Amino acid sequence: MPMNQEQLRELEALCVQEEAPFCVAACPLHLDVRGFMKCCAAGKWHEARKILDRGLPFPEIISRFCDAPCRPACKRGGPLGGALNIGLLERFCLSQTKSAWKAPKLPARKGKIAILGGGLSAMVAAVELSRKGFSTCLFTARPSLGGRLLDAEPPPLAALEQAAATLVGYGLEIVAGQPLELAVFTEESPAFDAFYLDLEEFAEAAPTCGFGEPVALTLALSRPGWFAGGQAKDRRFPVIQQAEDGRRAAVSIERVLQNASLTAERAKEGGYRSRLYTDISHIQPSGPIIPANPDRYTAEEAQAEAQRCLQCQCLECVKECVFLRQFKEYPKTMARKIFNTETIVQGTRSANKMINSCSLCGQCATICPNRFPLAETCLAMRQEMVRNGHMPPSAHEFALDDMAFSHSDACRLARHQPGKTTSRFLFYPGCQLAGSSPWQTQAVYQFLGEKLTGGVGLMLDCCGAPARWAGQAELFQQSLKRLAAEIRALGAPELICACATCGKLFREFLPETKVTSLWQTLDELPETPLPPLQSSGLSRTFALHDPCAARHQPEMRGAVRSLCAKLGLTLEEHDCSGERADCCGYGGLMSCANPPLAEQAAAVKRRRQGDKSTHIVYCAMCRDSLAAHGPTGHLLEYLFPQNTDDPAARPNPGYSARHENRARLKTRLLRELWREDRPEETTMVLFVSEEIRAQLEARHILEEDVRRVLADAEGKNRYLKNEAGHRLAGLRLRRVTYWVEYQPEGQGFRIHNAYSHRMILPEEQQ
Amino acid sequence: MSGFSFIAEKGWRCAACDLALEPRPVQINYLHSVFTVELLTCPGCGFALVPEELATGKMLEVEQLLEDK
Numbered sequence: 119m120p121m122n123q124e125q126l127r128e129l130e131a132l133c134v135q136e137e138a139p140f141c142v143a144a145c146p147l148h149l150d151v152r153g154f155m156k157c158c159a160a161g162k163w164h165e166a167r168k169i170l171d172r173g174l175p176f177p178e179i180i181s182r183f184c185d186a187p188c189r190p191a192c193k194r195g196g197p198l199g200g201a202l203n204i205g206l207l208e209r210f211c212l213s214q215t216k217s218a219w220k221a222p223k224l225p226a227r228k229g230k231i232a233i234l235g236g237g238l239s240a241m242v243a244a245v246e247l248s249r250k251g252f253s254t255c256l257f258t259a260r261p262s263l264g265g266r267l268l269d270a271e272p273p274p275l276a277a278l279e280q281a282a283a284t285l286v287g288y289g290l291e292i293v294a295g296q297p298l299e300l301a302v303f304t305e306e307s308p309a310f311d312a313f314y315l316d317l318e319e320f321a322e323a324a325p326t327c328g329f330g331e332p333v334a335l336t337l338a339l340s341r342p343g344w345f346a347g348g349q350a351k352d353r354r355f356p357v358i359q360q361a362e363d364g365r366r367a368a369v370s371i372e373r374v375l376q377n378a379s380l381t382a383e384r385a386k387e388g389g390y391r392s393r394l395y396t397d398i399s400h401i402q403p404s405g406p407i408i409p410a411n412p413d414r415y416t417a418e419e420a421q422a423e424a425q426r427c428l429q430c431q432c433l434e435c436v437k438e439c440v441f442l443r444q445f446k447e448y449p450k451t452m453a454r455k456i457f458n459t460e461t462i463v464q465g466t467r468s469a470n471k472m473i474n475s476c477s478l479c480g481q482c483a484t485i486c487p488n489r490f491p492l493a494e495t496c497l498a499m500r501q502e503m504v505r506n507g508h509m510p511p512s513a514h515e516f517a518l519d520d521m522a523f524s525h526s527d528a529c530r531l532a533r534h535q536p537g538k539t540t541s542r543f544l545f546y547p548g549c550q551l552a553g554s555s556p557w558q559t560q561a562v563y564q565f566l567g568e569k570l571t572g573g574v575g576l577m578l579d580c581c582g583a584p585a586r587w588a589g590q591a592e593l594f595q596q597s598l599k600r601l602a603a604e605i606r607a608l609g610a611p612e613l614i615c616a617c618a619t620c621g622k623l624f625r626e627f628l629p630e631t632k633v634t635s636l637w638q639t640l641d642e643l644p645e646t647p648l649p650p651l652q653s654s655g656l657s658r659t660f661a662l663h664d665p666c667a668a669r670h671q672p673e674m675r676g677a678v679r680s681l682c683a684k685l686g687l688t689l690e691e692h693d694c695s696g697e698r699a700d701c702c703g704y705g706g707l708m709s710c711a712n713p714p715l716a717e718q719a720a721a722v723k724r725r726r727q728g729d730k731s732t733h734i735v736y737c738a739m740c741r742d743s744l745a746a747h748g749p750t751g752h753l754l755e756y757l758f759p760q761n762t763d764d765p766a767a768r769p770n771p772g773y774s775a776r777h778e779n780r781a782r783l784k785t786r787l788l789r790e791l792w793r794e795d796r797p798e799e800t801t802m803v804l805f806v807s808e809e810i811r812a813q814l815e816a817r818h819i820l821e822e823d824v825r826r827v828l829a830d831a832e833g834k835n836r837y838l839k840n841e842a843g844h845r846l847a848g849l850r851l852r853r854v855t856y857w858v859e860y861q862p863e864g865q866g867f868r869i870h871n872a873y874s875h876r877m878i879l880p881e882e883q884q
Numbered sequence: 885m886s887g888f889s890f891i892a893e894k895g896w897r898c899a900a901c902d903l904a905l906e907p908r909p910v911q912i913n914y915l916h917s918v919f920t921v922e923l924l925t926c927p928g929c930g931f932a933l934v935p936e937e938l939a940t941g942k943m944l945e946v947e948q949l950l951e952d953k
Contacts, residue, residue, distance in 0.1 A: 465953075466949070466952050466953060467952045467953070468952065470951070470952050471952075510948070510951030510952060511915075511951060512947065512948070512951060513951075817940075834900075835899060835900050836899070836900055836931065837899050838896040838897065838898060838899060838905070838926075838931065838933060839896070839897055839899045840895040840896050840897070841895060842895075845899070846896060846933070848933075848934065855934070857934065857936070857939065871936065873936045873939045873940055874939065875934060875938075875939040875940075875943050875944065875947070876914060876947050877912045877913065877914045877919075877934075877943050877946075877947060878912060878913050878914060879910065879912055879932055879934070880910060880911055880912070880930075880932075881930065881931075881932070
C-alpha cells in the first residue's frame, strides 16, 4: 500500500538531522548559534551580526546580560575542551559591526494591547507585537525602559536608548514616569483587547491583580486576555528568561487576538533538549581561547574560538553511504522525495533513479540512532512502482533477464549426490559463485560430499534476490514457491548456502527450511581438512571485507574468521566491517540501475582497507566488484586453489563470462559427477578485444546476445555491409534491439562494435 | 526527437538487396509515444539503420525521459 501523510511524518520523525543543534535548542530564544559560529569562524562578522539581529530582540542588551544556558548543552564542553564562549563572541561581533538586519514592520492589524511595566520582558513583548502591526502601548511608572537592567554597573544606557528608539520606530507608544494604577486597567476597559503584566515592575504586593499565577506554557492568567511574566517569586530569574517570557507572551497575545489555540504546537518554545545525535567519539579535545584582554577578543582570538565549534549535526549514515552522498540527501529528505514521487499523477517522476539506486543493504539503519528504515522505504516504493506500472523498464531488466537465465534449464540443477537417493544436506552455491568461480563451486561440492555423511545434494539456481530487489514481488514469490517445492522434493535437506544473500532470503522467506552457511559448515568439520595455502610466494596477511548481506549473520562472520585462523592467515579489520559493512555496489541491483554509482561503491568498500595489497572476501559479487579496483580474492579460491596463480590477481570475469560459466558448470557437473552424456555444444567463435569486451560490459550486452544477432543476420543474409568489409546487423531480443558491427574472421567473427536501444522500429512492432 | 535526422552515417549498403541506403522518414515508438526520425534505409527491403550515435545519444535520452513519465 502507498504511504500516507501520517506514515510519512512518523517515518520522517525518525531522522534527527533537521533537529536543532544542542545549543540552539537550549537557548530560550533559539538563536542560530551554529550558524553564528560558522560565520565567526570564517571571519564573516557582518553575516554573523545578521544572525544576532534576526535571533535576538535587543542584541546589545542580551549579549551583555545572557547567562548562556546554551553552554551546558555544548558538545565541545567537558573533556573536549570546554563550551564555546558565546558571550564574548557575540560582544566582539557587535563591537565590529553596525546593525545588519531589521525585522520588517507588518501592516496594521486589529487589536490593542497594553504592556504594563518597562523591564526587559515588557520590552521584548512590545517589540514582537508592535512590529507585527498591533497597536501597542507600554506603561511604566519608571522614568525610562530597562527595569532592573538599570541597576547594572555601568547601566546599559546607550543600548536602552537605542532599544527605545527601535520600539518607537515600530509604532509603540510609551507612557513613562507616571504612577501606574493597575486598577485602572483591571476595570472593564474597552480601550485594550489584551494585557501583558511585567511582574518585575510589579514585584511588590498582589502583582497579578488577583488573577492567579501565570500558566507556564502560555503565561496566561485566569482572566481572559491577561498574561504575565518576567519575574518569579520563588527563584532566580535570569535576563534571558525575561526575554523568553516577553516572546512567549507575545505569541499568546497574538493567538488570543486571532482566536487561535493558545496551547497547540508550543513544545519547542523556550529551552528544550534537542533530539539531534552527533557523534563526538572521534573529536580531538581543543581548549578555549583565552583572550589576552580578559574583556574582549581580538579578531584572531574570536575566529579561533569560533573554529572550536563542532557544527553539530547527525549525518551518521550519510558519512558512510555513497548512495546518500551522491543524491545529496539524508533519510528524512529522501523519504519526502519518495513520497512526492508516489503521489505524482502526471509529469516527470524525477526520483525514480534515486529510488532504484539504493543498494538496500541496510547499513544506514544499523548506523542510525533511530534505525531509519531507508532500504525498506526504497524497496516498498519499488514494489509500488511495479504494481502501478511506473517502474522504468530499463532499471532492472538486465538483471532480471540474467535471473531468468539462471532459472532456466540451461543452468538449473537439483540433484541428490551421485549414487545417493537421499540428501541430508543440499549445497546451494548461488548463481553468482557458480558464475564467478565455477571451478571452486565444483571443488567445494565434491569436498562436502566426501566429508559430510547422509548425502549432500546440489542445487544450482538463483534465490530470486534480483526479483526481490527490483520490486517484482510476484515474480519473487513465484521463484520462492518453485524453490521450496524443489527443496521439498529432495526430502527437505538442510541448505548449505555459500552466498550470504541467498542464506538471508531463505531464512526470511522459507522459514520451514533449515539453512546454514558454507563457512559454518566448513568451520565445524571435526578435523581441519583445509588444504594448506598453495604458494609460499603469496601474502598471508589479508584485508578482510564482510559482505553487506552478512550484516545480521554474526555466526557466519565468526566462522569465516575462524577458518582464516586455521589457514594461518592474518586478517586486518576495518571500521566498516561486520554490522557496518558497505555494499560492493551489486546489492539492490545498484549496478544495474546506476552503474557509475556501483563502481564508486566498490571503490569505497575496497578503500576502507587502504592500499594493502591483497583483499579477501567471501561473497562472489564482492569479489568481482572489488577485483575491478585492485587484487581481491575469494576465500574459496584460497581453500580450493585451481592452480598456483595468485587468486587475487584474477580480474572481474564480467557479466558475459558469469552468465556462460553457469551454463557450462551445469553441463560439466552432469558429465563429470553424474556421468551423463551431454552433447558437445558448438558455440560461434567470437574474437573480442579487451577494449570491446569492456564496452560490451558497460553497455550490458552479453556475448550470447551478440551471437544471436550474428546467427540471425548470417542465417537470413540480413545485414548491411561497407567497403571495409564490415557488416552491421540489428536484432530485437526481448525488449532491446542490439546492433553489432562485425566481420568474418577464420572460423568465427571479429566484433568491432555493439550498441543497443529500446525504441522500437516499425519492422519490430510485433 | 521528431524531426531529427540521422543520415550522417555513410558507406553502408544493404547486403541482401545490394542497394545503397537512402534517408527515409521512419516512425519509431516507445512506451506509447511515437516519433518520426529520418534514418538511412534500404530502398529495396526497408532495413533501417539506427546508428550508434543516435542509439547511445538522443534516443537513450528520450527513452529515459519516457520511462520517468
